[in-house]
Amino acid sequence: xxxxxxxxxxxxxxxxxxxxxxxxxxxxxxxxxxxxxxxxxxxxxxxxxxxxxxxxxxxxxxxxxxxxxxxxxxxxxxxxxxxxxxxxxxxxxxxxxxxxxxxxxxxxxxxxxxxxxxxxxxxxxxxxxxxxxxxxxxxxxxxxxxxxxxxxxxxxxxxxxxxxxxxxxxxxxxxxxxxxxxxxxxxxxxxxxxxxxxxxxxxxxxxxxxxxxxxxxxxxxxxxxxxxxxxxxxxxxxxxxxxxxxxxxxxxxxxxxxxxxxxxxxxxxxxxxxxxxxxxxxxxxxxxxxxxxxxxxxxxxxxxxxxxxxxxxxxxxxxxxxxxxxxx
Numbered sequence: 001x002x003x004x005x006x007x008x009x010x011x012x013x014x015x016x017x018x019x020x021x022x023x024x025x026x027x028x029x030x031x032x033x034x035x036x037x038x039x040x041x042x043x044x045x046x047x048x049x050x051x052x053x054x055x056x057x058x059x060x061x062x063x064x065x066x067x068x069x070x071x072x073x074x075x076x077x078x079x080x081x082x083x084x085x086x087x088x089x090x091x092x093x094x095x096x097x098x099x100x101x102x103x104x105x106x107x108x109x110x111x112x113x114x115x116x117x118x119x120x121x122x123x124x125x126x127x128x129x130x131x132x133x134x135x136x137x138x139x140x141x142x143x144x145x146x147x148x149x150x151x152x153x154x155x156x157x158x159x160x161x162x163x164x165x166x167x168x169x170x171x172x173x174x175x176x177x178x179x180x181x182x183x184x185x186x187x188x189x190x191x192x193x194x195x196x197x198x199x200x201x202x203x204x205x206x207x208x209x210x211x212x213x214x215x216x217x218x219x220x221x222x223x224x225x226x227x228x229x230x231x232x233x234x235x236x237x238x239x240x241x242x243x244x245x246x247x248x249x250x251x252x253x254x255x256x257x258x259x260x261x262x263x264x265x266x267x268x269x270x271x272x273x274x275x276x277x278x279x280x281x282x283x284x285x286x287x288x289x290x291x292x293x294x295x296x297x298x299x300x301x302x303x304x305x306x307x308x309x310x311x312x313x314x315x316x317x318x319x320x321x322x323x324x325x326x327x328x
Contacts, residue, residue: 005240008231011096012103018090019065019101022074025084026061026109033060034134035226036116037105039098041067042275043120045268047076048170050120055082057124058133059116063109065101067092084109096234103231110226114138117222117236118260121173124151124222125313126258127324134223140327141225148239149223150247151258152321154180155201155265156310157302163267173263174310181205182308182319186212195219195238195245202265202302207291220260221247256325259316265302 029035036059043050051062061082066074068089077083088101095101106115116124116134126137126149141149156177158165165176185200196219204215220236224244231240238245249255273292308319316322 001240001242004233005229005231008100008103008233008240009107009229012100012107012231015090015095015100016104016108018088018095019086019104020088022066022085022087023078023083025081026063028081029061029109029113032135033113034058034116034138035061035063035110035113036118037063037065037102037110038118038120039065039067039092039102040069040073040120041092042069042071042073042272044069044071044073044076045167045169046120046173047073049172050123051080052170053123053172054116056133057129058135063105065098065105067098099232099235106226106230107228111228113226114141115224115226117224117232121263122153122222123174123261123263124258125261125316125322126151127256127313127317127322127327129258129313137327138223138225147225148221148244148247149256149258150196151220151222151260152198153218153220153260153262154316154321155203155218155262155302156180157202157265157307159303159307161300162265162296162302163270163300165267167266167268173266174261177263177265178309179303179307180310181306182321183306185218190238190245193233193238193240193245194242195221196248197237205304206302207295221245222260223258254323254325256327257322259313259322261310270296270300 036054064077064085066085066087074085077085092098102117156174157179158176159179167173167176181201184205185198188197190197198218199215204212208215217237221239222236233240247255317324
């Protein structure tokens with residue numbers, strides 16, 4: 001595992017040459033700041049609410065890798081004092097779907113900072129987030145000697161066809177995508193990396209119903225007190241050293257955890273699917289996007305009679321999808 005981690009760091013070091021700085025405000029980063037790392041492409045319509053959401057939660061600096069957007073995403077972010085931007089035209093697939101780029105950015109700028117690594121359609125929800133910002137959570141994690149914090153990915157979707165209601169710039173996507181699967185999840189342990197492996201939800205139910213074990217993984221470890229020698233190995237599903245993956249309890253009780261509300265399934269998703277099928281830059285030749293496209297063209301509705309409408313984080317705790325552990 002040590003050799004794997006060193007190889008991942010070497011690949012990140014090599015991938016740095018694919019990045020050109022567009023806006024460097026990293027000198028503004030202060031000790032104790034919570035940072036956010038994100039790779040994006042053509043997410044202009046989502047960025048205003050994404051930035052508002054995470055600024056209000058206490059993120060102090062955003063480190064973006066823009067994979068050659070042509071919709072104005074990079075231009076929108078330019079000029080903000082709490083944003084640094086790198087641009088690349090390199091292959092997303094060959095960068096291990098952005099992992100090499102993000103590992104390099106985190107190694108160079110995030111050492112000893114609590115760092116949140118998310119996509120533009122992922123919204124971090126954690127215990128007491130309605131009254132406490134992320135720094136309150138990270139203070140408790142520091143005092144508890146915890147270096148990493150897990151968040152299960154929950155796919156959100158509207159009632160009715162996903163393209164029925166247009167998403168407007170600056171809008172909270174959960175005003176449209178209000179529903180989720182409260183059950184239908186499979187959990188196992190990845191022996192090799194010792195992380196949890198979670199699958200299920202609407203993507204397994206609809207897009208991979210004939211092959212649920214190949215459905216997308218929903219386990220994430222997005223919040224880490226970063227060290228320059230850490231490395232993500234596959235998206236934010238798992239890291240090295242392996243101790244960072246021990247975000248679950250094995251001897252009774254529950255460790256604190258959160259969720260990432262995944263607002264992928266809006267009317268913009270149809271266009272995104274078509275674009276990604278053309279680019280073929282995602283995992284397994286964009287197999288996942290092909291499954292989406294084939295299902296949605298015939299029936300663009302994810303809602304079912306067992307869908308549950310989202311209320312707040314306490315609802316998710318009651319359902320067992322997140323836990324406050326011993327944080328009170």
